[in-house]
Amino acid sequence: MYKIGLTGGIGSGKTRVADMLAEWGAALVDSDAIAHELTAPGGAAMPAIGQAFGAGAVAADGALDRAWMRDLVFRRPEARAQLEAILHPLIGQHTERAAAAAQGAYLVFVVPLLVESGRWRERVDRICVVDCDPETQVARVQARSGLTEQAIRRIMAAQAARATRLAAADDVIVNDGATSAQQLRARAKALHDRWCQLAAAPRRPPPCGTGLPE
Structure with a gap:
């Protein structure tokens, strides 16, 4: 299946774009949605998170206390690494299973940290960045979440720079x-139509000796 990696900074609107693509027939695998499922009440990641970080990491309903964890990982980089060591393998497993079962005109991986991870270039046919100026990002996130501007800008600082994302893009949606x-x-819609054409085109086999890694 033809594969698109869709990304963008916080508040860029990538979820809105992904919803439109699904409406038009694309299959979606959303790593953020998978992460939320893993850290919901009864989620597969919660026992390990509770053991690693203690009761403060767990909200009253048994889900991850996101505000508590957000504050912790910004103050302690080693805590971020510890959390990622728990979540990333599980997200990877769920992503692979969802991708294997996906059906649609083409497959879209919605990955907020696609560029930052450095692992997606060879896994997708094209990378699409939903691009937005920083001021608009802040305003959108404030409107939907109530986070302070300082908190939002800390999140943005932990993500790839706008120029870095754009440099990695094959396609850009402003x-x-x-x-x-x-x-x-x-x-x-213009990109969806183009991707449908590319997905329907015959795929040329890779040159000898350059197949997919084992």
Whole structure:
């Protein structure tokens, strides 16, 4: 199946774009949604998180206390590494299973830290970045989450720089503060149509000796 890696900074609108692509027939595998499932009440990651970080990491309903953990990982980089060591293997396993079962015109991996991970370039056919100016990112995240500007900018600082994301992109969907809902939909639809064409085109086999790694 033809594979697209969809990414963008916090507040860029990548989830809106992903929902549109699914509406038009793409299959989605969303790593953020998988992470939320793993850290929900009864989630597969919660026993290890509770053991590693203690009761403070667990909310009253048994889910990950995201505000508590967010504060911890920004103060202690080693805590971020510890959390990632728990979550990333599980996210990888769930992603692989979801991708194997996916059906659609093409497959979209929605990965917030796609560029940062450095592992996706060879796993997808194209990388698409939903691009947005930092001021609009902050305003959107504040409106939906109530986080302070300082907290939002700390999250943004932990993500790849805008220029780094754009340098990795094969395709870009602009969704800045001047973009209307109709414009965003038109831009996403144009790329969807192009990806459908690419997905339907005959795939040439790799040259001898350059097949997929074992």
